[in-house]
Amino acid sequence: MIDTFMGFDPWLQALTATLFTWITTGLGAAVVFFTKEVNDKFLDTMLGFAGGVMIAASFWSLLAPAIEHSQNHFIG
Missing domain, CATH: 1.20.890 (cAMP-dependent Protein Kinase, Chain A)
Structure with missing residues (x-):
C-alpha cells in the first residue's frame, strides 16, 4: 500500500493525505453527535x-x- 502511495504524482499524494486527514478529523468530530x-x-x-x-x-x-x-x- 505504501509503495502504491509513493508511486503517485506529488500533487496526488498531497490530495490523498489532505483527504485522509479531513475524513479522520470529521469522523473524530462526529463522535460528539452520538454521545449524550x-x-x-x-x-x-x-x-x-x-x-x-x-x-x-x-x-x-x-x-x-x-x-x-x-x-x-x-x-x-
Whole structure:
C-alpha cells in the first residue's frame, strides 16, 4: 500500500493525505453527535493527553531545534 502511495504524482499524494486527514478529523468530530454525557474521568484523561501532546509538540518543534542551533553557534 505504501509503495502504491509513493508511486503517485506529488500533487496526488498531497490530495490523498489532505483527504485522509479531513475524513479522520470529521469522523473524530462526529463522535460528539452520538454521545449524550461524558464521563468526568474520561474527560480528564483526554484533556491530560491533549496537554501532553501540546507540550511535546512545542518542545520538538521549537525548543529542541533552538537548543541545537545555540550549541552549534556557541562561542567559548
